[in-house]
Amino acid sequence: MSIATTATTAPHDEHHGPARGLMRWVTTTNHKDIGTLYLCFALAMFFVGGIMAMLIRAELFEPGLQLMQPTFFNEMTTMHALVMIFGAVMPAFVGLANWQIPMMIGAPDMALPRLNNWSFWILPFAAAMLLSTLFMQGGGPAGGWTMYPPLMLQTGEAFPFVIFAVHLLGISSVMGAINIVVTIFNMRAPGMSMMKMPLFVWTWLITAFLLIAVMPVLAGAVTMLLTDKFFDTSFFNAAGGGDPVMFQHIFWFFGHPEVYILILPAFGIVSQIIPTFARKPLFGYSSMVYATASIAFLSFIVWAHHMFTVGMPLTAELFFMYATMLIAVPTGVKVFNWVATMWRGSLTFETPMLFAIAFVVLFTIGGFSGLMLAITPADFQYHDTYFVVAHFHYVLVTGAVFAIMGATYYWLPKWTGHMYNEKLGKWHFWLSVVFVNVLFFPQHFLGLAGMPRRIPDYAVQFADWNMISTLGGFAFGASQLLFLYIVVQSIRGGAKATGRVWEGALGLEWTVPSPAPYHTFREAPEVH
Amino acid sequence: METTRPSLDPRVRRANQRLALLLGAVAVGLFVLFIVLNLK
Numbered sequence: 001m002s003i004a005t006t007a008t009t010a011p012h013d014e015h016h017g018p019a020r021g022l023m024r025w026v027t028t029t030n031h032k033d034i035g036t037l038y039l040c041f042a043l044a045m046f047f048v049g050g051i052m053a054m055l056i057r058a059e060l061f062e063p064g065l066q067l068m069q070p071t072f073f074n075e076m077t078t079m080h081a082l083v084m085i086f087g088a089v090m091p092a093f094v095g096l097a098n099w100q101i102p103m104m105i106g107a108p109d110m111a112l113p114r115l116n117n118w119s120f121w122i123l124p125f126a127a128a129m130l131l132s133t134l135f136m137q138g139g140g141p142a143g144g145w146t147m148y149p150p151l152m153l154q155t156g157e158a159f160p161f162v163i164f165a166v167h168l169l170g171i172s173s174v175m176g177a178i179n180i181v182v183t184i185f186n187m188r189a190p191g192m193s194m195m196k197m198p199l200f201v202w203t204w205l206i207t208a209f210l211l212i213a214v215m216p217v218l219a220g221a222v223t224m225l226l227t228d229k230f231f232d233t234s235f236f237n238a239a240g241g242g243d244p245v246m247f248q249h250i251f252w253f254f255g256h257p258e259v260y261i262l263i264l265p266a267f268g269i270v271s272q273i274i275p276t277f278a279r280k281p282l283f284g285y286s287s288m289v290y291a292t293a294s295i296a297f298l299s300f301i302v303w304a305h306h307m308f309t310v311g312m313p314l315t316a317e318l319f320f321m322y323a324t325m326l327i328a329v330p331t332g333v334k335v336f337n338w339v340a341t342m343w344r345g346s347l348t349f350e351t352p353m354l355f356a357i358a359f360v361v362l363f364t365i366g367g368f369s370g371l372m373l374a375i376t377p378a379d380f381q382y383h384d385t386y387f388v389v390a391h392f393h394y395v396l397v398t399g400a401v402f403a404i405m406g407a408t409y410y411w412l413p414k415w416t417g418h419m420y421n422e423k424l425g426k427w428h429f430w431l432s433v434v435f436v437n438v439l440f441f442p443q444h445f446l447g448l449a450g451m452p453r454r455i456p457d458y459a460v461q462f463a464d465w466n467m468i469s470t471l472g473g474f475a476f477g478a479s480q481l482l483f484l485y486i487v488v489q490s491i492r493g494g495a496k497a498t499g500r501v502w503e504g505a506l507g508l509e510w511t512v513p514s515p516a517p518y519h520t521f522r523e524a525p526e527v528h
Numbered sequence: 529m530e531t532t533r534p535s536l537d538p539r540v541r542r543a544n545q546r547l548a549l550l551l552g553a554v555a556v557g558l559f560v561l562f563i564v565l566n567l568k
Contacts, residue, residue, distance in 0.1 A: 111544040112548055179548070182551070186544050187540070216556070216557075220561075223563060224566060235566050250566075
């Protein structure tokens with residue numbers, strides 16, 4: 001993108017800052033405050049979900065049952081997924097959107113500030129309700145995050161609470177998505193045409209449409225589960241004429257676009273970071289936009305690749321296989337464009353750039369293993385094995401989570417006004433990138449050798465790689481404490497950040513001082 | 529309470545509200561549609 005911006009930030013009224021005390025955070029309608037709330041919440045949930053991951057890996061350190069009952073293990077795998085997806089990754093992206101989108105498009109705030117406050121404050125209550133189910137009679141949900149009936153219907157007292165928590169999380173996401181669409185459509189500064197918008201804004205716009213389209217589908221599916229359980233309906237009850245496989249179709253009609261909801265904003269982040277540290281405009285801006293839209297469209301017609309082994313007509317298997325493989329085309333466009341942006345650039349390797357490059361390499365590994373899973377006959381072998389676990393963790397940890405960490409380092413000086421400790425940042429990166437691979441790469445081998453997922457015990461031949469994976473997991477988990485330390489240190493003080501922060505940074509958010517004033521762009525900037 | 533957010537042009541505010549309501553209606557409609565489609 002080659003937009004030139006003039007630093008026409010309006011004079012910022014220093015007398016009108018935030019309210020003081022706790023009520024500032026409860027009643028705030030400021031996009032920066034709400035962005036901070038989202039990011040803090042996501043970080044807290046990242047550690048909660050991380051503790052669950054550590055418990056899972058500790059149990060799998062060696063064969064046999066060591067630490068927990070199998071039911072509790074199943075609760076941990078289920079809750080780990082729900083917490084990480086709905087509590088950590090999605091809120092982190094919404095937090096980044098809140099902070100950055102208004103500043104990137106020259107808007108004074110989000111379009112619907114009170115709705116924004118509600119979108120956030122639903123979340124802690126939903127998360128608390130979800131986590132509280134672990135302490136209920138019969139334990140928390142243990143049937144996997146996919147909530148397939150009839151297994152899910154066997155959940156104890158926790159069942160309605162889980163459903164209600166999912167409803168609340170969905171409502172929060174849809175309200176956030178509506179706010180983002182309206183902000184981008186109606187609040188752009190004069191001259192900020194759609195095809196001048198930063199890629200992060202574009203990817204979030206498309207993500208928001210995906211959210212509005214599919215979160216109601218999930219809500220509908222879990223509502224039908226609820227009525228099957230309590231109101232004697234038979235949507236998914238075979239004994240009453242229903243079809244449990246229908247739930248799987250509906251769930252994955254939500255679930256596959258959800259996967260892209262979790263990764264498209266990451267594409268946007270990487271598309272911001274790489275040009276900055278390559279000191280070149282993004283290669284193929286418009287093709288990036290069209291590739292993102294293509295991926296979003298394709299996400300609606302590939303859902304049944306999650307269900308090849310359930311059974312479907314051969315033509316359906318062929319359709320879903322080829323449609324899934326087609327996604328590699330726009331994704332490849334993106335990867336090649338990132339590489340082309342770096343090509344002959346004046347590259348420097350600050351921590352955000354390191355995370356962005358690691359994203360490109362490791363996400364591509366996750367993409368390739370996804371292509372392997374798309375091959376229907378091969379999927380019959382890989383399905384429900386650790387190969388799938390390895391695949392989606394490469395996409396979601398070295399993909400989504402690495403992008404969020406890169407974004408945090410990239411924009412932290414803009415948020416706090418202080419540079420983070422670059423040396424510690426690099427330590428955090430290298431520890432993370434080494435141990436995340438020690439953690440997840442062996443899981444490919446385990447899956448190919450036939451180790452099933454979602455089991456607390458396993459055959460002895462899987463012991464060695466499980467031990468290595470667990471060691472990598474604990475080291476990766478411990479490395480994230482360093483991330484927490486670096487972020488807190490940057491909030492508390494450090495070298496003063498300039499307005500532009502990075503030499504190669506382009507875009508409206510870099511035209512305001514660091515830290516960004518409480519109200520930015522009270523008068524719309526000019527975009528040329 | 530913070531009170532100094534630059535106030536929006538009323539036309540923009542109304543446009544924002546209309547678009548938000550439209551998108552909200554789409555979301556609610558999809559929710560109802562997917563349940564109705566499964567009724568037999």
